[in-house]
Amino acid sequence: MPSKKQSSLSKLVNNNPLQHAGYLAVAKTRAKVLKAFSYVIPIRRPMLFVGETACDEICDMLINEGSTNVFIVTDAVLNKLGIPAKVTDYLDSKSISYQLYDGITPDPTFKVVEEGLRKSVDAKCDSILAIGGGSVIDAAKMIAMSQGNNCKPRQLIGILKARKPSMPLYCIPTTAGTGSEATLGAVVSDDKTHQKALSIDPRMVPLAAAIDPVIMKGMPAHITADTGIDVLTHALEAWMSVNASVETDYYAASAVKSVMQYLPMAYKDGGDLKAREEMGIAAHYGGIAFNKAGLGYVHAIAHQLGAYYSIPHGRANAIVLPYVLDLNRKASEKRLAELAKKTGMVKHGQASSGNGAIADNLIAQVRELIKSLNIDPTVKGMKTSDFDSIAKAAAKEVSDTYAVPTYMPASGIKEILTKIMQASEGRSGENKSSDKAA
Ligand SMILES: [Fe+2]
Structure with a gap:
């Protein structure tokens, strides 16, 4: 349960119109500063390898860059499933030394990251290779950055805290969700409160990423669904952001199109390598889009649902997303209609109807997708x-x-929370009556 030290915020967030106006002024000024930050400071893009040989190719790059001893960061579940073997077999065939560390846990805490850092320093490795989901990649980013700066992970919390480059970092995502292999941030949880702390620095972006559908094919269907909706949420929030640009629009719209087309396929058939690959690229594109344009209320509320009620991140997004789309519908109807036209989300014969109807139809399709993935609300x-x-x-x-x-x-956020609670209670009621019927 998070600590409740937000009393100073009460002036910022309440229902008094004058104080809400103050909150708006602060928020809008910060948004402009963030926009300036994202466009002035160059953000590196990782070299991207895609396809069934992508793991071999990223290893070749790492070797060509001069690495002779690799610290592989992963988690115990993936290690038990033998997922890193595709990489370690290849490194063995090239006579490259490595040390494998599988101690990363979901939502890694400072303690977990510090332990990984200790192992990495002891191993005297010259590069770090992350194999895992967002938690593993974020932990690897923090380990690589701390090692490169010879500092404690806590010292990196905040914006631009590092003075030196990260250790050379390479990433192989095993889920198509966070897009962390493309982003300049990493999240670490406080060991006691589980509140999230964020480190942001363009030097945190990995040197390369490999999207290998073979690595992703073992992901269970419910995780495919949750992480896939995380991708959709990144893309939609980046698209609706007032800091969106021509560049972020390209990545956001491409990700939305791929998710709508390929997520149902990857969910239905985990072995569909084409669908896995397209979802992996969509996750990467979603990461690039929100790196610059930012996210929004879906993530802000979902992060709290995760911290308070231990809901997995993607599922929390799936629960919140329809309500925030309804909220944004009026302000974003033109943008949503534009997105629908680009991504084939316009109903037959509807192209000439108004933006409002097209935006409503897009929101209905998002609701339908979430429902079809059987995500528990x-x-x-x-x-x-x-x-x-x-x-x-x-x-x-x-x-x-x-x-x-x-x-x-x-009050608007509380209204959304109330609707989620009512939907939850209704669902529990349904479950109870079906239990009785059974
Ligand atoms: Fe997310």
């Missing part, structure tokens, strides 16, 4: 007494880091 343990703190923390996240099309007061 239930949030267990929700309490109205938590809503004040959740709303304040979510509003602060938006004001500090995002450039959203519509700002809402705390």
